Amino acid sequence: MEENFVIYTEMKDFLKLGPDDEARLASLAPVFEKHGPGITDAFYDALLAYPKTAAIVDGRVDALKKTHIRWTMSLFAGEYGRPFYEQQYRIGEVHVAQDINPEFVEGVMNSLRLGGRQAIETELGSGMDAVLAHAALVKVLDLALMTINLAYQDERLTRISNFTGMSRKLLENLVKRGGKKKK
Numbered sequence: 316m317e318e319n320f321v322i323y324t325e326m327k328d329f330l331k332l333g334p335d336d337e338a339r340l341a342s343l344a345p346v347f348e349k350h351g352p353g354i355t356d357a358f359y360d361a362l363l364a365y366p367k368t369a370a371i372v373d374g375r376v377d378a379l380k381k382t383h384i385r386w387t388m389s390l391f392a393g394e395y396g397r398p399f400y401e402q403q404y405r406i407g408e409v410h411v412a413q414d415i416n417p418e419f420v421e422g423v424m425n426s427l428r429l430g431g432r433q434a435i436e437t438e439l440g441s442g443m444d445a446v447l448a449h450a451a452l453v454k455v456l457d458l459a460l461m462t463i464n465l466a467y468q469d470e471r472l473t474r475i476s477n478f479t480g481m482s483r484k485l486l487e488n489l490v491k492r493g494g495k496k497k498k
């Protein structure tokens with residue numbers, strides 16, 4: 316967990332998600348108060364339109380939409396420290412536990428990028444403010460996705476470790492060395 320938070324912090328630096336973006340994201344909250352529910356509807360429409368994902372969400376879409384809207388608004392709290400990291404990592408764990416293929420999590424993020432862009436254009440037009448606001452949105456969505464993926468990576472190592480009896484540390488070192496044996 317601790318090592319993953321270090322990776323999260325590095326990725327946040329790498330994406331250059333700094334105070335300007337944080338302020339821009341916080342100022343987008345009213346835009347997403349208004350458009351968030353429509354974006355969430357489109358998100359679940361995308362999942363319901365594909366048989367493999369529909370089979371997972373069918374029958375519980377109304378409940379899922381409620382948590383999804385709460386998550387959407389948390390993107391615009393303007394704070395992306397440890398609690399934000401923990402929230403995304405936990406979402407990763409929840410999806411791992413449901414045996415949802417990570418490709419679908421990555422794929423459906425597309426509907427949030429597109430829906431977010433449309434909402435920003437509708438409210439802010441297409442000038443520089445809108446361009447910078449959309450850039451900030453994409454950064455925070457990518458950061459969330461990377462963190463969700465960290466939970467998937469962790470779980471895969473745990474499963475291989477449990478199955479093979481090899482220690483987690485050994486497996487982690489093996490992955491870091493690209494599978495090459497120590498000379």
Ligand code: HEM
Binds near residue numbers: 362368415
């Ligand atoms: C960008 C991608 C996604 C985001 C941001 C997201 C967000 C969330 C959030 C915030 C929760 C509630 C977590 C909690 O209870 O702590 C959740 C739960 C859930 N999500 Fe997603 N989700 C994504 C992709 C998907 C996909 C692709 C599927 C199915 C194909 C899916 C199916 C579910 C299910 C079934 C639950 C309920 C799990 C449970 O209650 O045990 N999600 N999701």
